[in-house]
Amino acid sequence: MRWPLRIAIAVGLLILYWGVGYVLEDNIIEYVIRIVLFCGINAILAAGLNLINGTTGQFSIGHAGFMAVGAYTAAWTVMQLELALYGGRTDLALYEVAIVFLPALGLGGLMAALAGVVVGVPSLHLRGDYLAIVTLGFGEIIRLIFNNWPALGGALGYSGDRPLGLSVHTNFFWVASVATLVITLIANFTYSSYGRALESIRDDEIAAEAAGIPTTRFKVLAFVISAASAGVAGGLFAHLQSSIQPNDFKFDKSIDMVVMIILGGLGSVSGAVLGAFFVGLTLELTRDLSEYRLIAYALVLILLMLFRPQGLLGTREVRIWGART
Amino acid sequence: MDVFLQQLVNGLSIGSVYALIALGYTMVYGVLRLINFAHSEVFMVGSYVSFFSAQWLGFDAKQPAAFGYGRALLVLVLAMAASALLGVAIERFAYRPLRHARRMTPLITAIGVSILLQNLGILIFGPNPRPFPMIIPEQRYELGGVVVTNIKLLIFVVSAVLMVGLTYLVQKTWTGKAMRAVSTNLNAAKLMGISPNRVIAMTFVIGSALAAAGGILFGLDQAKIEPLMGVLVGLKAFVAAVLGGIGNIAGAAAGGLLIGVAEQLTAGYISADYRDAITFAILIGVLLVKPEGMFGSSKIEKV
Numbered sequence: 045m046r047w048p049l050r051i052a053i054a055v056g057l058l059i060l061y062w063g064v065g066y067v068l069e070d071n072i073i074e075y076v077i078r079i080v081l082f083c084g085i086n087a088i089l090a091a092g093l094n095l096i097n098g099t100t101g102q103f104s105i106g107h108a109g110f111m112a113v114g115a116y117t118a119a120w121t122v123m124q125l126e127l128a129l130y131g132g133r134t135d136l137a138l139y140e141v142a143i144v145f146l147p148a149l150g151l152g153g154l155m156a157a158l159a160g161v162v163v164g165v166p167s168l169h170l171r172g173d174y175l176a177i178v179t180l181g182f183g184e185i186i187r188l189i190f191n192n193w194p195a196l197g198g199a200l201g202y203s204g205d206r207p208l209g210l211s212v213h214t215n216f217f218w219v220a221s222v223a224t225l226v227i228t229l230i231a232n233f234t235y236s237s238y239g240r241a242l243e244s245i246r247d248d249e250i251a252a253e254a255a256g257i258p259t260t261r262f263k264v265l266a267f268v269i270s271a272a273s274a275g276v277a278g279g280l281f282a283h284l285q286s287s288i289q290p291n292d293f294k295f296d297k298s299i300d301m302v303v304m305i306i307l308g309g310l311g312s313v314s315g316a317v318l319g320a321f322f323v324g325l326t327l328e329l330t331r332d333l334s335e336y337r338l339i340a341y342a343l344v345l346i347l348l349m350l351f352r353p354q355g356l357l358g359t360r361e362v363r364i365w366g367a368r369t
Numbered sequence: 370m371d372v373f374l375q376q377l378v379n380g381l382s383i384g385s386v387y388a389l390i391a392l393g394y395t396m397v398y399g400v401l402r403l404i405n406f407a408h409s410e411v412f413m414v415g416s417y418v419s420f421f422s423a424q425w426l427g428f429d430a431k432q433p434a435a436f437g438y439g440r441a442l443l444v445l446v447l448a449m450a451a452s453a454l455l456g457v458a459i460e461r462f463a464y465r466p467l468r469h470a471r472r473m474t475p476l477i478t479a480i481g482v483s484i485l486l487q488n489l490g491i492l493i494f495g496p497n498p499r500p501f502p503m504i505i506p507e508q509r510y511e512l513g514g515v516v517v518t519n520i521k522l523l524i525f526v527v528s529a530v531l532m533v534g535l536t537y538l539v540q541k542t543w544t545g546k547a548m549r550a551v552s553t554n555l556n557a558a559k560l561m562g563i564s565p566n567r568v569i570a571m572t573f574v575i576g577s578a579l580a581a582a583g584g585i586l587f588g589l590d591q592a593k594i595e596p597l598m599g600v601l602v603g604l605k606a607f608v609a610a611v612l613g614g615i616g617n618i619a620g621a622a623a624g625g626l627l628i629g630v631a632e633q634l635t636a637g638y639i640s641a642d643y644r645d646a647i648t649f650a651i652l653i654g655v656l657l658v659k660p661e662g663m664f665g666s667s668k669i670e671k672v
Contacts, residue, residue: 103476166656173404173476174611174656181604181649192642295600299484306477338488345481350466353474 058221062138065216077216081284083324084219085277090304090316091227092273097302098310099234100266101246102168105298106179107274109186112293113159114152114275115282116196121148122211122283123204132206138217145213149222149279156275157268159186164267169260171249175267183298190290201289209286219280226273231313233269242266243311296338300327303341306348309355319356371514376637377630382521383590384629385528389583390606391613391621392535393456393576399552399616400572402472406479407459408580409603410486411452415581416594417494419448420501428502441504448585449578456577457570465566483599490596498595501588524586531582532622535575539618544571552616601645605632608652614662623663 068077093107125144126132136144159182167178196202203209233239241262244252253259282288300323308319330337348355390412397405426440463482467475508519539545550558551568559565587602588594609628613620628648635647655662 097473101471101473103473105480162653166653170656170660172402173472174660176406176476176480177404177604177607177611178652178656181608181652184601184604185646185649188642188646299480302477302480310473335488335492338484339492342481342483342485342488346463346478346485349470349474349478349481350463353467353470 057224061220061224062217065220068216078284079324079328081214081216081219081280082328083321084223085280085284086300086304086320086324087317088223088226088273088277088280089301090308090320091230091313092270092277093301094305094308094311094313094316095230095234095242095273096267096270098305098312098316099239099246100242100263102263102267103173103176104179104267104270105176105295105302106163106181106183107270107301108293108295108297109179109183110156110159110271110274111278111281111297112186112190112290114149114156114278115288115293116190116202116278117155117275118148118152118279119202119204119210119282119288120196121151122213123206126211127205132208134208134211136211141213145218145283149276152279152282153272153276156278157272159275160268160271161264164264164271168263168267179298180295183293183295187290187293190293197287199290201287201292203287210283210288212286213283214280222276222280226276227313227317230269230273234313238262238265246311299338299341303344306345306355309360312355312361314361315355372637373634374515376633378515378517378521380630380633381626382524382629383587383633384609384626385525386583386587386590386625387602387606387609387628388622388625389528389531389579389586390602391609391625392532392618393580394607395610395613395615395618395621396548396572396576398610400548400555400569401464401468401475403464403475403479404607405576406476406603407463407482407486408456408576409599409606410483410490411456411459411577411599412580412584412587412602412606413490413594413596413599414455414486414584415448415452415577416501416584416588416598417490417596418451418581419444419585419588420499420594422447423502423504428504444504445582445585448581452577452581452584453574456573456580460570460573465569487597487599494596496596498593501592501594503589503592504585505589520589524590527582527586531579535579535618538575544568548572605645605648608648608655611660612651612655612662614664617662617664620662620664 068080089107089111093104096102096104122144125148126136129144130136130140163178163182164175167174190196191199234242241252241257244255244257245259245262249259278293281292304319304323305316306319307322308315308317327337390408393408393411394405397403397408423444426444428440428444459482463478464475467478505520505523510517510519539548547558547563547568548571550561550563551565555565558568583606584594587598605628606625609624610621611624612627613622613624628651631651632644632647636644
């Protein structure tokens with residue numbers, strides 16, 4: 045595709061999302077919109093996690109930790125920018141929101157990426173499953189840190205430096221736009237030569253190294269991109285409500301993500317997105333049965349691995365636009 | 370100085386519990402090259418089995434008079450047997466069918482079994498902590514400002530006895546020899562007439578029984594147990610196994626003691642809040658600097 049065409053598509057989508065968001069806001073109950081927003085955020089999380097767990101074959105089970113880093117960073121940044129630029133006004137126009145929200149999401153992704161480097165480098169320079177246990181520890185420790193950080197509200201959670209709490213910026217327009225951007229980037233990366241290198245690492249790491257692929261660098265790269273997208277999703281998640289708590293990012297959240305990508309088929313980007321919507325919807329529909337949720341998830345994980353280890357979709361992609369190679 | 374000695378005593382006692390659990394991680398990793406995530410839940414179940422069997426045998430948290438060493442030993446044996454059974458069942462149904470699958474597949478089932486047991490635990494035992502029955506009445510001794518209880522001593526002694534027993538089993542018996550053979554080279558062991566299934570099942574029996582012993586000792590030390598107790602303890606025990614060199618039994622024991630002392634010193638000198646964070650810092654440090662651990666040797670991978 046040529047650049048003018050790409051830009052035209054991007055602008056077209058932005059207008060479309062804005063229009064759809066505008067119509068939804070007036071006509072559909074907030075509850076339904078929230079479910080859609082959660083599904084969109086899940087889709088970003090799943091696409092990101094799939095890059096490291098599915099495409100690269102390195103297991104991370106602490107992505108809620110990166111989400112937390114992104115959420116806290118974005119919430120703090122938005123709060124500081126709003127106080128500095130608008131003196132805490134709440135009736136912001138779309139462009140004014142964009143001025144504070146976009147840098148905040150970017151910074152959230154960046155901080156999560158940094159955390160990804162700290163976690164990824166020690167565990168990924170080795171062969172073996174160290175990433176799983178290190179990310180498990182990271183997810184617990186990061187919550188501990190936010191729990192004990194007085195400036196960010198400690199265990200009570202962060203609601204900014206004003207009684208009103210955080211601004212609720214996340215709406216259909218933002219989720220749809222950011223999700224489209226992040227998922228497109230990840231899909232393009234997965235189906236580039238880099239992505240093929242990652243798949244070769246998944247299939248046989250020693251052979252990949254023998255073929256001249258710098259395996260450590262590629263694994264860390266995939267992990268950092270994955271962490272960054274979780275951070276961006278965290279930023280969107282933070283601005284769905286007026287405060288965030290360390291307990292929003294418990295181990296359960298990491299498991300939700302793992303279930304999304306395993307249902308969708310490890311290694312399939314569109315599968316991950318479908319899995320995200322499926323999990324997002326079931327979470328809402330079965331809210332009354334929430335104590336059985338993790339039991340059901342655990343059974344899904346075990347049974348799928350025993351009888352269909354490639355996930356429901358495998359590495360196949362659902363193609364709605366034919367042009368992608 | 371008193372603080373240091375006191376935390377050292379506490380650290381050695383809780384560290385020997387970590388060591389017992391670390392042995393299970395390291396043995397399973399030795400034969401299967403799998404991080405057995407479900408191990409921390411086997412530990413939790415062991416703790417609950419001892420809780421209920423202690424109740425059944427008439428022990429009472431509020432009534433320390435009703436004790437007896439024979440019955441305390443029976444509690445230990447029951448818990449170890451139940452956990453061993455659970456460990457073998459997990460291996461048989463969740464890991465054995467996947468022994469030739471891609472490496473990530475059994476890892477995911479391991480995580481699945483772990484979550485399943487945690488949440489069944491919450492459902493069956495209730496989410497709240499329960500006071501652990503004092504199957505041994507507590508006595509306190511003061512040695513120059515340092516308080517030592519008979520329970521801390523007992524924890525240390527029981528762990529030491531079990532570890533010596535394990536060393537004997539692994540080094541001197543045929544079962545142990547077969548286990549070492551399988552962990553060195555599974556296919557070559559098969560050619561020598563060793564049945565890998567039986568050896569792997571045996572590994573799970575021993576590792577799980579040790580975890581159950583750890584579960585009782587942990588309950589005695591902390592005086593309460595809860596369904597999610599395995600998460601952090603399991604993480605620490607795994608770090609202990611990596612610290613000592615994964616696959617190495619003596620290393621796991623030494624690593625457990627070191628982790629226990631490190632976290633108690635952190636609690637004593639820095640802040641109890643960061644007690645759990647120190648383990649994670651140690652893990653990152655070990656993986657960066659010496660990933661083969663204190664006693665492990667790095668292996669050359671052949672294709």
